[in-house]
Amino acid sequence: MKASSRPNGKxxxxxxxxxxxxxxxxxxxxxxxxxxxxxxxxxxxxxxxxLGDKPMAEVFDMKTWKHMYDLVFAEGA
Known part of the structure; x- marks a missing residue:
């Protein structure tokens, strides 16, 4: 039988x-x-x-998100 010609190492x-x-x-x-x-x-x-009937450009305005944050975390009576 002949040996294969493949190398033994990886x-x-x-x-x-x-x-x-x-x-x-x-x-x-x-x-x-x-x-x-x-x-x-x-x-x-x-x-x-x-859903909000607002201009799409306002989504990426930081003032919009500050306003939403103030609405959510406002201390009110």
């Missing part, structure tokens, strides 16, 4: 395969948080403009 993966593996792991780790943030932004924009 060969190092090429640099391109390592980079591809790192990129793929990064995509797998970041896809859920990115989709959650995108869903939050779309939900805020639709809710504020469709």
């Amino acid at each position: 060969s190092k993966p090429s640099f391109g395969k390592v980079i591809a593996r790192v990129v793929w792991m990064s995509v797998k780790l970041l896809i859920i948080p990115v989709l959650c943030v995108a869903a939050l932004i779309v939900g805020l924009a639709i809710g504020f403009s469709v």
Whole structure:
């Protein structure tokens, strides 16, 4: 019987395969948080403009969110 011509040790993966593996792991780790943030932004924009009958640009205005914070946490009688 002839011995196979395969090397017995493990060969190092090429640099391109390592980079591809790192990129793929990064995509797998970041896809859920990115989709959650995108869903939050779309939900805020639709809710504020469709349900609230306000301009969509006001969703991203900091004064709007300060006003909402003051309404929620206001000390009232």
